[in-house]
């Protein structure tokens with residue numbers, strides 16, 4: 002049982018000309034077992050929403066609340082949020098030179114579980130999660146994301162999702178830049194994650210393509226820092242046909 | 254009739270054409286040519302002269318470090334006269350520190366690895382300072398014969414005010430791994446000139462690790478006795494509050510088709526931690542077809558530190574294979590820390606991973622397994638002083 006509840010979230014970034022408001026009141030509730038798709042044009046604030054949930058220091062929450070099972074997420078540090086059960090698959094995963102994937106994954110798993118994973122099963126689990134996402138065992142010895150192709154970085158994010166088993170996953174344009182085979186691989190990874198029916202997924206995407214493989218329960222159209230429209234999966238089909246124009250024009 | 258050739262072999266081996274440069278003054282034994290510095294000179298401007306505590310004073314001393322050695326079969330360590338060291342072709346002193354070490358060093362210790370020797374065990378020289386009362390002057394020659402293969406591990410520890418001039422003469426086709434660890438007690442002062450002459454087709458990897466000491470200033474000069482020589486100069490340093498760590502490198506490409514590759518990485522933490530890295534490369538007219546690359550990276554872990562990094566490349570021939578340098582000094586990368594923390598890893602732990610990651614490739618390149626372990630442990634214990642002790646911020 003877990004619920005991520007976002008209420009009237011306002012977020013600014015600081016610019017040379019002072020604070021600039023990017024999220025202008027976002028309200029959204031993700032219950033366990035639910036997959037929500039957020040779709041919107043570039044620059045509408047999708048990544049801002051994802052990073053704000055994860056606690057990136059660049060984003061200032063000026064108003065609103067975010068809670069996970071009633072706990073105040075905004076009061077938590079970045080790592081506390083992850084340990085509370087939140088996971089962000091980043092649009093642009095960061096390279097960490099000199100830190101091996103194996104070491105990174107073990108350290109993360111230990112931090113999240115509060116104890117080191119059992120040696121005997123862990124290596125198997127890692128190899129399985131990597132393998133299922135199309136990354137061979139040699140990736141374990143490489144530096145985190147360093148020299149990975151765009152697709153490999155995204156698949157590595159989903160392998161982490163599978164290993165760390167958070168309560169709620171926020172996936173920021175995990176589909177962008179993937180060819181169709183890689184898209185299927187990551188979609189299967191996300192579906193494996195949510196298959197138990199007790200996980201929440203916030204799937205942020207620019208395109209409808211991934212929704213052929215991951216079935217959302219709800220679709221939200223995100224424009225200019227707000228949710229402009231919500232509906233079921235049929236809303237995605239409508240967006241596919243009509244694009245964002247009518248929402249963008251209405252927002253200006 | 255005997256003609257005594259006054260020109261030391263070192264000067265003969267190097268192409269004689271003078272290079273007009275303020276970066277590397279004319280080396281000489283003559284103390285008069287190495288006056289007491291004012292601190293404004295190019296080669297002194299980063300060094301806090303007062304903290305050299307007697308190493309610039311022209312005063313004899315017969316104090317010694319305590320030597321513990323491990324010499325594989327065939328390797329000898331013997332005292333020789335200063336004249337003999339000159340005849341062997343040692344490097345001339347390039348600054349006052351080295352000139353004094355030679356002037357007052359008395360007998361020279363010659364470490365000799367015979368030609369064609371294939372050492373399976375490292376040569377170990379453990380040099381321990383036993384007190385700060387007297388200055389210790391040191392004068393050494395390490396000779397690695399033709400086609401020999403050797404690893405030489407020099408460890409400096411303890412309490413000392415120590416200045417030495419060391420020449421490393423690597424014969425044609427030889428392969429030398431020279432590892433120096435400077436892990437002095439907090440009060441110690443250490444200055445060293447290490448001259449490395451790389452024989453034809455010889456390969457030298459000189460790794461230097463500076464961790465402890467109040468002030469450490471080393472000058473490593475590399476030149477080539479013939480074409481085809483390669484020198485890899487690696488360095489790792491960790492400066493804590495109040496420490497001054499200065500590494501000066503000079504790769505003098507005196508022969509064609511030679512290579513130099515310099516990688517120094519340092520971390521700084523605590524008020525007044527100061528590091529200096531000078532990377533001079535000179536590509537002489539004769540040195541066609543050479544390759545050189547030098548890199549210095551500094552990771553500043555806390556406020557109040559200063560990292561000076563000065564790469565210099567002087568090129569006198571257009572016919573080179575490649576020449577480049579990189580120098581970067583930065584703080585923790587916030588995006589890296591965010592990424593790690595977003596996976597549940599605490600801030601101190603994330604910092605620890607990043608610092609280990611920063612040094613990791615360098616430590617792996619050292620090529621002496623037991624030392625790898627030790628260096629990792631050193632990084633770990635240094636981290637415990639600040640990075641892990643710091644209160645995490647939200």
Ligand SMILES: Nc1ncnc2c1ncn2[C@@H]1O[C@H](COP(=O)(O)OP(=O)(O)O)[C@@H](O)[C@H]1O
Nearest residue numbers: 014015016023042043044045046047048049050
């Ligand atoms: N540091 C910043 N300074 C100014 N504008 C910014 C900054 N960061 C983000 N923005 C703006 O915020 C808006 C939303 O960005 P983002 O959340 O990345 O959108 P999306 O992920 O939907 O493409 C964009 O218009 C972007 O230009």
Ligand SMILES: [Mg+2]
Nearest residue numbers: 047048092174
């Ligand atoms: Mg985005």
